[in-house]
Amino acid sequence: xxxxxxxxxxSIPAPARIRLTRRGRMVFFGIPAMLLVAAFLSLAGxxxxxxxxxxxxxxxxxxxxxxxxxxxxQSLWGIAGAAAPERDPRDVIAEIIELNDLRGxxxxxxxxxxxxxx
Numbered sequence: 001x002x003x004x005x006x007x008x009x010x011s012i013p014a015p016a017r018i019r020l021t022r023r024g025r026m027v028f029f030g031i032p033a034m035l036l037v038a039a040f041l042s043l044a045g046x047x048x049x050x051x052x053x054x055x056x057x058x059x060x061x062x063x064x065x066x067x068x069x070x071x072x073x074q075s076l077w078g079i080a081g082a083a084a085p086e087r088d089p090r091d092v093i094a095e096i097i098e099l100n101d102l103r104g105x106x107x108x109x110x111x112x113x114x115x116x117x118x
Contacts, residue, residue, distance in 0.1 A: 069111070070112075
């Protein structure tokens with residue numbers, strides 16, 4: 001019997017372990033971390049934008065108003081109560097003052113006022 005031996009003439013040394021410097025670690029871990037944070041913030045913004053869009057849409061529509069002639073003895077409180085009985089009169093008065101650019105909230109008989117419609 002004969003023994004056969006194999007010699008490995010082409011032995012390849014094991015690859016050296018990669019060693020990252022401090023700067024290399026910052027690049028290797030920092031850039032993916034920044035991309036992940038940016039993706040998260042973008043996603044949060046996209047998910048939150050429909051709610052903001054619906055809020056701004058309601059603010060963009062001007063209130064529908066009707067013209068009312070002030071009668072003798074009428075007050076802003078009475079006009080606001082008649083125009084929108086289901087709403088708080090203080091809110092309606094504030095809208096009347098804003099729509100008509102009233103100074104001091106004084107009105108005169110015969111004056112034309114824009115009043116928010118119910």
